[in-house]
Amino acid sequence: MLRRTSEQWLALFDQHKSSGLTQTEFAKQHGIDPSYFSLRKRQLLAWQQDDNHGFVELTPNGILFCQPMVLKKRDVQLHLPAGTDAVWLATLLKAMSL
Known part of the structure; x- marks a missing residue:
């Protein structure tokens, strides 16, 4: 499995947003398990949100x-x-x- 940095994941999430594809379609096109894509998105966005406070x-x-x-x-x-x-x-x- 390809290891990605947090910045690379966030860039992928932005690409997905502008792609017009479903999350599942986008993940499969990039060779990522859709469940893992969803998990990383939840994790990173939660951490990013937490980092804005405290x-x-x-x-x-x-x-x-x-x-x-x-x-x-x-x-x-x-x-x-x-x-x-x-x-x-x-x-x-x-x-x-x-």
């Missing part, structure tokens, strides 16, 4: 967080201890967004 830009300057933190995204939780470096956290969040 995060703010972090501009760290060598700050250490004094309190333990829990970052939550859907069903994933990341527990960070007190003393976590803000620069490290910003680097982690940036890497996760790619």
Whole structure:
């Protein structure tokens, strides 16, 4: 199976929208199982929608967080201890967004 990035999937969804084909027809023409196409569409659009809420830009300057933190995204939780470096956290969040 061909691995696609999130950006490639979103481009495919745009192509489907302008194609005039049903989702099933479009998926089959591109060699994608229609059920998987539907699943990826739901997942990525849900994640994209979630990303528009709840995060703010972090501009760290060598700050250490004094309190333990829990970052939550859907069903994933990341527990960070007190003393976590803000620069490290910003680097982690940036890497996760790619």
